Amino acid sequence: MGFFNVIKNEVKAAVGYQQNFTSLLEAKDISRALNYMQDRSGFAEKALLEYKVENHEVMKRQDKAVYDKKGNFLRWQKRWKIPIPYQSFINEIALVFLYGRPVKWTQRSKGTDYAFEQYIKLLERLRFNANVREAKRVAGAEGTSAMLFHVFRNKEGKPDVLLNVLSKQNGDDIYLIKDQYKRMTAFAWGYYLNESGNRSIYHVDIYKDDTVYYCKRVSVGWEVKAIPNVIGKIPVILFEQELEHEGTQPMIHRVESMESTDADVNDRFANPAMVATAEVLNSLPKAEEEAKLFILKNGGKIEYLTWDQASQSKTNEYERLDKHILSKSFTPNIDFDNMKSLGNLSAKAIRKVMLLAVIKAEKRKETHDNYMNRTGNLLRAILGNVLDYQHKAEYEALQLGHEFQEPFGEDVSDILADISKQYNDGAMSRQTYVEMSYLIKDAKTEIERLKQEDLEAIAKQQELNRIDVFGGGE
Template sequence: MGIIQTITNELKAAIGYQQSFDELLTAGDVTRAVAMLNSRSEAASRNLLDYEVGSHKVMEREDRAVYDKQGNFLRWSKRNKIPIPYQKYINEISLVFLYGRPVKWAQLSKSTDDAFSTYIELMRQVRFDSSVRQAKRAAGAEGCAAILYHVYRDENNTPQLLLNVLSKKNNDDIYTLKDQYGRLKAFAWGYYLTEQGNRTIHHIDVYTANTIYLCKRGNIGWEVQTMLNPIGKIPVLLFEQETEHADVQPMIEREENMESVDADVNDRFANPAMVATAEILNSLPKSEEEAKLFILKNGGDVRYLTWDQASESKKNQFERLDKHILSKSFTPNIDFDNMKSLGNLSAKAIRKVMLLAFIKAERHKENHDGYMNRHASLMKAILGNVLDYRHKAMYEALELGHEFQEPFGDDVSEMLADLSKQYNDGALSLESYVEKSYLVKDSKSEMERIKTEQAERLAQQMELNKMDVFGEAE
């Protein structure tokens, strides 16, 4: 953008000239356009301070100055700083119970097998299951993350799709613009690139349903490249939530401070100290000597001064804090001893033991059901409008459903017994039986093999019947 356009934009702003979001971007006034968006970076940065152990508040404890009786400085006494990564533990458990196993997709429409197969294969190629876990982990830590669906042409001029997970930890700035109903109207991604001359340049890419604005900070103002959005939708899956540790953060800080202070006390008093009266005839043995003989005069005494353990109330508070931090964040206490006791339990029994995590997962599904629906809509638009536009009608006809899977799997033996009973009672078709069996990986191919075997058995039976008519059968 030239200096004349910059001056024009400043004059319009000075006289209160009202311009829409698109008009500001078209005019190259990116700074004011982005100011209309909701920046998620500041909140994400604050949340990351609580999430990363190196920036916990307990790390701000300063060493204690030691002075003599006259007030002269002697030395610095080291103070312990013990951060506890509760936040990461809580976040990872939440992630595992929601996306520990990939989302299971189902085809709800008929005569769209090719479209569904292409959809599943594209999901595998772009590693969607990995990307969605990364995005959920980032959202649980920062409060906001996004998956950007980037379409481009490779060296063979073939359209391709790339999924890019955006988060503050990866130095991405996320901006959003929504209407009064919470619908996303614009999305912006801010980042920095090192270009020629070792210069770091600020970029902001703005996406609307119809247009993509590639904005680059220049020497004077912004340079804006405008292009048509080929997908026809804002190519972003936005993950928004309260951080997983938000409700228990004060308790975590309290326990970290108690642990650090307790470590200081242990350093000062936990090791036993020798107390001796002056009536010892020989000197105390040095640390490298093996001799432990003390010659005492009448009334002499040698003993060790030991520090009693911490009070019962302090111990109880540690236990209460740990219990409340986990239970109030809906996080089960999963350690080696607890997991060892689950060895012979069924899936239903494990679900009862891990009930807190399942409750949290069900709460998350209220939003993540919508996220998966939006993902399916975006993928169909990308396939129909960009990657395979010749078969656009086929993808538009495709209807998809999804199901979140249990992290520990289902009780397959019980499920198979139930399926067999329903099939034998005539309440379930053979095709449905095959589709629901956990032993079958490809139900379509399995049905073809079953039909082939049935036809072979029928042909053999007809041949035996024919031989029996002519008296040739045994």
């Protein structure tokens, strides 16, 4: 069947028969269907060459051949290769300021407590906080990553879901199609699996709103299995951005080249070297002798040649490049000495010191707000359409909110004092006051306790009033 499909598709292509993406999928012409999609692998591979230190340009330096005056080879002189992982440092700082603390989810609808509780449990079961950090880290290094939600039946025959982070460094190919409004209309995940005979076979899973195509490349054409998409949505959260170290690569390469060259120079000149006249050289002690006696003859002279330091201009260049690399990538200079001075500062003061990273995080929130909104919508669909169908209406009614939290926390004492003042002034309800207090871990339970205490106080007051009416009071 595959052979005849291939022949038919080749004939159509030869006569210029026009087919759209869906038609190619139905005809099992997966190779041409993938040509319709954007392949993010090439950019990711190029980005990883900059991100992984073993691939840096400085690693291509070759040892130097040393020859005598007659041109005879003597030895290889080592040339140092010192890559500096600026890229990963910049990426990790950006990650901490966006997802260093978990995203805070809130319920904005009424009568959906059960759905919200199940939503939070699903996030925990999927290890969402850890996976979203991994996806952001990959996006900062490669430019593109994806969180893929895969629904399946577990060993007990019940519907289940797992979360997989896709990245080029893990061997994943990412393909996609977007319409003119930048909405994703198709997504594909390419990967290799070792099958019978230890052969590595290429697979592609293609997702559309209504159908999932599981494709396997065979000797002739493709083997394709199409099943309905029970979720009703493309189960992917796609992370797209420019590299976190964007624009700094030439400066990083310059620093690495200077560091490597300076290491070579240090090997040659940093250790003291003896300078002596011929009269002294004839009287030098042997190297294995412990005591050394230098006998000078006929005005012989001996002294040590030392190399004190590099030129000031080179030192200034190092400092300028380091400053530009960090500042132009919106990365604060965080090291042990700098952090010691932050020990007694408040969260607000630390935020000012780390302003560059805060600016970058605020910029990222412009797109990651949409990613979190889509996450909420996608997981509600998975819960309502797959995992817990009997409560589908409640999941559809559930309205979610989210908030990115400060990486170093907040000045909670100042916040509590502020909300206490608003509560005492009558500008805030007690329920809102309880929900905003950092001292209360479970606002729902605390509100129930307060209501119970109010009922007990009213009952006690009624009992006292009853005693007074019948003359029991003083």
